[in-house]
Amino acid sequence: MSAAASRTTTDLPEPSLPDPDLLKVLRTMALARAVDERCMNLQRQGRLGFYVPLEGQEAAQVGCAWALQPGDWVCPAYRELAVALTRGVPLRDILNQLYGNSADLSKGRQMPNHYGFRQHRFLSASSPIGTQIIHAVGLAYASRYKGEKVVAVPFFGDGATSSNDFHSGMNFAGVYKAPVVFFCQNNQWAISLPREKQTHSSTLAIKANAYGFPGVQVDGNDFHAVYRAVKEARARAVAGEGPTLIEAVTYRMGPHSTSDDPRRYRTPQELATWKARDPIERLKSELLARGVFSEAQFESLQEELRSMVQKEVQEVEKMGPPAATSLFDDVWASLSPNLEEERKEFEELLREGVIRP
Amino acid sequence: MSAAASRTTTDLPEPSLPDPDLLKVLRTMALARAVDERCMNLQRQGRLGFYVPLEGQEAAQVGCAWALQPGDWVCPAYRELAVALTRGVPLRDILNQLYGNSADLSKGRQMPNHYGFRQHRFLSASSPIGTQIIHAVGLAYASRYKGEKVVAVPFFGDGATSSNDFHSGMNFAGVYKAPVVFFCQNNQWAISLPREKQTHSSTLAIKANAYGFPGVQVDGNDFHAVYRAVKEARARAVAGEGPTLIEAVTYRMGPHSTSDDPRRYRTPQELATWKARDPIERLKSELLARGVFSEAQFESLQEELRSMVQKEVQEVEKMGPPAATSLFDDVWASLSPNLEEERKEFEELLREGVIRP
Amino acid sequence: MTEATLIQAVNKALHHAMKVDPDVLCLGEDIGVNGGVFRATEGLQKEFGESRVLDTPLNESGIVGMAVGMALYGLKPVAEIQFLDFIYPAFDQIVSELTKFRYRSGGQFPAHVVIRTPYGGGIRGGLYHSQSTEQLFASTPGIKVVVPSTPADAKGLLLTAIFDEDPVLFMEPKRIYRTATGEVPEGDHRVPFGKARIVREGSDVSVFAYGSMVPTAFQARQVLEKTGIHAELVDLRTLVPLDVDAVVRSVEKTGRAVIVHEAPKFCGFGAELAAILAEKALYSLKAPIVRVTGYDTPFPYTLENLYLPSVDRIGRAIQRTVAAG
Amino acid sequence: MTEATLIQAVNKALHHAMKVDPDVLCLGEDIGVNGGVFRATEGLQKEFGESRVLDTPLNESGIVGMAVGMALYGLKPVAEIQFLDFIYPAFDQIVSELTKFRYRSGGQFPAHVVIRTPYGGGIRGGLYHSQSTEQLFASTPGIKVVVPSTPADAKGLLLTAIFDEDPVLFMEPKRIYRTATGEVPEGDHRVPFGKARIVREGSDVSVFAYGSMVPTAFQARQVLEKTGIHAELVDLRTLVPLDVDAVVRSVEKTGRAVIVHEAPKFCGFGAELAAILAEKALYSLKAPIVRVTGYDTPFPYTLENLYLPSVDRIGRAIQRTVAAG
Ligand SMILES: Cc1ncc(C[n+]2csc(CCOP(=O)(O)OP(=O)(O)O)c2C)c(N)n1
Numbered sequence A, B: 001m002s003a004a005a006s007r008t009t010t011d012l013p014e015p016s017l018p019d020p021d022l023l024k025v026l027r028t029m030a031l032a033r034a035v036d037e038r039c040m041n042l043q044r045q046g047r048l049g050f051y052v053p054l055e056g057q058e059a060a061q062v063g064c065a066w067a068l069q070p071g072d073w074v075c076p077a078y079r080e081l082a083v084a085l086t087r088g089v090p091l092r093d094i095l096n097q098l099y100g101n102s103a104d105l106s107k108g109r110q111m112p113n114h115y116g117f118r119q120h121r122f123l124s125a126s127s128p129i130g131t132q133i134i135h136a137v138g139l140a141y142a143s144r145y146k147g148e149k150v151v152a153v154p155f156f157g158d159g160a161t162s163s164n165d166f167h168s169g170m171n172f173a174g175v176y177k178a179p180v181v182f183f184c185q186n187n188q189w190a191i192s193l194p195r196e197k198q199t200h201s202s203t204l205a206i207k208a209n210a211y212g213f214p215g216v217q218v219d220g221n222d223f224h225a226v227y228r229a230v231k232e233a234r235a236r237a238v239a240g241e242g243p244t245l246i247e248a249v250t251y252r253m254g255p256h257s258t259s260d261d262p263r264r265y266r267t268p269q270e271l272a273t274w275k276a277r278d279p280i281e282r283l284k285s286e287l288l289a290r291g292v293f294s295e296a297q298f299e300s301l302q303e304e305l306r307s308m309v310q311k312e313v314q315e316v317e318k319m320g321p322p323a324a325t326s327l328f329d330d331v332w333a334s335l336s337p338n339l340e341e342e343r344k345e346f347e348e349l350l351r352e353g354v355i356r357p
Numbered sequence C, D: 001m002t003e004a005t006l007i008q009a010v011n012k013a014l015h016h017a018m019k020v021d022p023d024v025l026c027l028g029e030d031i032g033v034n035g036g037v038f039r040a041t042e043g044l045q046k047e048f049g050e051s052r053v054l055d056t057p058l059n060e061s062g063i064v065g066m067a068v069g070m071a072l073y074g075l076k077p078v079a080e081i082q083f084l085d086f087i088y089p090a091f092d093q094i095v096s097e098l099t100k101f102r103y104r105s106g107g108q109f110p111a112h113v114v115i116r117t118p119y120g121g122g123i124r125g126g127l128y129h130s131q132s133t134e135q136l137f138a139s140t141p142g143i144k145v146v147v148p149s150t151p152a153d154a155k156g157l158l159l160t161a162i163f164d165e166d167p168v169l170f171m172e173p174k175r176i177y178r179t180a181t182g183e184v185p186e187g188d189h190r191v192p193f194g195k196a197r198i199v200r201e202g203s204d205v206s207v208f209a210y211g212s213m214v215p216t217a218f219q220a221r222q223v224l225e226k227t228g229i230h231a232e233l234v235d236l237r238t239l240v241p242l243d244v245d246a247v248v249r250s251v252e253k254t255g256r257a258v259i260v261h262e263a264p265k266f267c268g269f270g271a272e273l274a275a276i277l278a279e280k281a282l283y284s285l286k287a288p289i290v291r292v293t294g295y296d297t298p299f300p301y302t303l304e305n306l307y308l309p310s311v312d313r314i315g316r317a318i319q320r321t322v323a324a325g
């Protein structure tokens, strides 16, 4: 009897959430996928400057974010689109950032994907790898100091475990028993460097040993596994039992970014292996198998999402760039005399047409 | 039957070396102690600017250095006096550095204890904690690349395990299987920070798990234990089996440096506990118990060493400071046009008496 | 008003800030039980507890990064870096994170951290306990750079720093920690940023200094006064924001400029002062602008007194500048 | 001689050095199989093997620190930092170790490492893929700072760097990686350090630039030439060592100076040039020294073209300077 033939409902994973919730989960994952596909295309068409896809990591991201509370702090890297969506960040806000337009909450200051949403306690991402890991410790410490029962969650990759701030963040969190859930998406690659050349440790989770708290490796393409692990780690953290490192084993299906060509360093076979483990397909087939919904329903869901994304993009593309003089804002809480002078000169150049927005 | 009463030769540790060698070991340890005592006094008398004592760590340092070969690279912190002595560095050279005089091989450029001896493959120490750890990986890699069968040994403290370069050094060594023996002297304190507030890990040795190679904790006040552990790690490394982290558990009996007052942060009881574990007393009583030599012989050895140190200090104190214009040497391989100009102006100021050496 | 040393004034400022505002926290190496290696934080942990005065593990990137996290929350962390020479492991957190959070997030995530750190030579600290590298920070938009030279300013500028909204690097001239003494106002004494202090007026030449070079330059000025040279000594106090008006005005008056700092000359902070003058006061300049600085080498140990700008060296430069044109 | 782009010239230099000297090794992120994110190291791992072209883990402190260790042994490592913006985790290894080893050991332990890194804006890289922070390194004694602006210089200066005895920061103007093309000599082509290049002679004003600002300033110069303004364009090539003579000589001739760089103005490298002129060529100056630079803010994304010195902005500054006096 083949594995497929033996599949009965009893072989399905114990659902971590009631079916209506799982449908929402699936919808969020599918929305992330739809945005991803659209943006990769927009970039190829020259309409978007750059893009960092997350394809393949939807279960890891949604699984983690679903286990968090609104008061929790998210400290993202640049690939956390599905986390932002799960947090309830409006797609419009995300797209505005990708376009760096006048409605971008970050005022067009950063490359695509480096968004931040104060209202959602979703930190503004930076490119330097790993720096947010220690910020999470400070945020967690501060929140506890002010009596909040929340956690801070730094998101980072396998590559980031080599960074200085992974080391300081893990160590400080251990020492202060800070309520942090370290969430590592081991997607097997750091641009062209494979996981096994990044570090010689047997797993990434084992690195928690060095700091005296638990490390857990989970199947990052299994929504339920990720959700449960994070939920448990969160509970431990708010109960004052200290931090946890979670390694979600997953795969970056696309290129590192639109500037990258993964064919230079990895094989089609590897890609195919992981394609077969697609996290969306996985949750979908579970729900199909349980009869929660049908293939047709899923297809119309996808249709709906794609056209929604399409519409949003259309709206966002109507916006112009931020005001020229916004260049000088937010360096300081208020314009310094020095910048006042530079801004004046800049305005003169604008008037003279020497600088043309 | 009490533990003391049960002591027979069979209870003594299995010697790691033949007795004549152990006598040399003891002599080196006693010499280090004699230098330490003298220098602490010289500093109190205002004859020496600053000093970093190693009292209590003699077995760890001599034990490690004894297991090394002349071609091995030593990458010290600032407390490695006994390592330098074991490597055969002349006491005169060490004292010249402490005084920063005209005979100092480092030309009076650094604070006391930050010596370096090219001839002994003993790197020039810097104050920033941990930086030498990654240099060791580069040296080890380069040596192997050039076909040498040697190891590089970074020396560092418990505090240094928190540094960025501990993390990068350990990780890179694991990835490249570099022939490195990471030698951590856990002397329980990083200035005023006790070991248990430095990191939440159960041991420091366990941190090797995070990098995929063995970590070993040894009694750092037991010469034999340290010697054996390093010898074995060295053999593994040169055989191509990769690095090892050794944690030698010991104690800093003195202040962090002559600028420090440990009474502000630690108890007399703690000191007394560790005093009873004095590494020199320990090896000495073993040799006495085996009848290798007598208490009287040890006392005359101490006498001899003290007066030798005394004489060396007298010689060294005769030396003047380095030449004034040596200020401008060694910034570059050869004087830059910029420094040539500054040096000319400096010489003019010297002639005019504006600057007085 | 009470008489205090500069380091005591620092301690008073910290104490006052922590007392009036529970959101002020201190963190750093050896600052708790030990009270800091220079005793700047003496007594604070005892009074305010371990949760507000944190002894940290040995990692400066961690100290600043954690402070950034606290500040993102809304607290007012004061991080101590034991010596300026040890700030470099935290450099990425400072130049990539702390100074850029407000900007990169379009103002959503300001991060106000004060980094206190002793700097400068003259204590026989050698290569790694003596450096002055203010130019590294002053050249990075997004962080204010403050260097007091008197106890009253130390307290007043530090309190301004702690209750400011922008990141601040607060550089403490360790060489005069205990030799600079003076009256320090009690309570909530604030000294505004961006206002230089005219230490002594003068008509022949402007001398610009900050931190521990102020007393040295002052001595040089006093010696020359007896020979009939009236130098105007300007203590910049804050390098960022810089009191450009005061700098330009002074040279418009005197027509000559001597700039003093401990840091090496090449690309040091003095270069910016000279550049500002060459742009905004060129036609007032009667003589070439002279910089009296550390040499373009690392900091030495035995010979540090030959390396550092001395009263005599500054005096000679002033004399020559006045004689030059 | 063959025609090549600037990035190809870099590749040629690396290839030549590795071929003639087995002690030359390369290390960095994604430089092996991937050939570097800009393809500077394309083909090197294939030809010279994994033991000479090392893909490293993601840690710049590790990259530079390991290179320092290799150099202490006597090898000639060439480290790549993927973007200058990511060099800061390695800052401690650079300013505390690499630049100070020779000095602190009294010459016993020289450490010669070349750090190659793409820098600058104009590629829509935003805050963290666009910065120019040469002043941080130029102000630190012990490291040479080299910025080529043509393919021939890129090859010639890089070979000089690799076979020099001092640490070198080799900043590659990524914006013109592929747009700067030109003849590149074959083989062991070397361009000496400390010799500026007079791109075009002129009598009315001296324009100082380096790296990717050279072609921009050149365009501005050419436009103005038609209006009768003859600007002398000087490509500094190496900021450390700086060709002070060439700078001073040019201004002695023209009496005016315009300094151009992408980095922010305040405490930027231009300040040092201005300071040198205010000291050594003051009496030649007919007009205030003007700096055309990035603004004193972090680097923006959408508005980068408004931020960067443009042909028009440079041209206007030249015109005004000539008109000023
Ligand atoms: C400090 C630093 N060094 C180098 C880079 C260039 N870089 C960008 S992403 C990346 C790989 C990151 O890998 P990983 O942490 O696994 O995250 P992933 O991209 O796989 O999600 C590198 C090397 C950087 N952004 N920051």
Ligand SMILES: Cc1ncc(C[n+]2csc(CCOP(=O)(O)OP(=O)(O)O)c2C)c(N)n1
Pocket: B079, B127, B128, B129, B156, B157, B158, B159, B160, B161, B187, B189, B190, B191, B252, B256, C029, C058, C060, C082, C086, C089
């Ligand atoms: C980067 C850095 N930060 C801080 C210091 C100040 N400091 C000097 S020694 C020391 C403690 C070192 O402790 P450990 O590594 O255990 O070595 P030990 O002194 O005990 O031998 C500290 C914090 C420094 N030298 N370098």
Ligand SMILES: [Mg+2]
Pocket: A157, A158, A159, A185, A186, A187, A188, A189, A190, A191
């Ligand atoms: Mg990855």
Ligand SMILES: [Mg+2]
Pocket: B157, B158, B159, B185, B186, B187, B188, B189, B190, B191
């Ligand atoms: Mg210790």
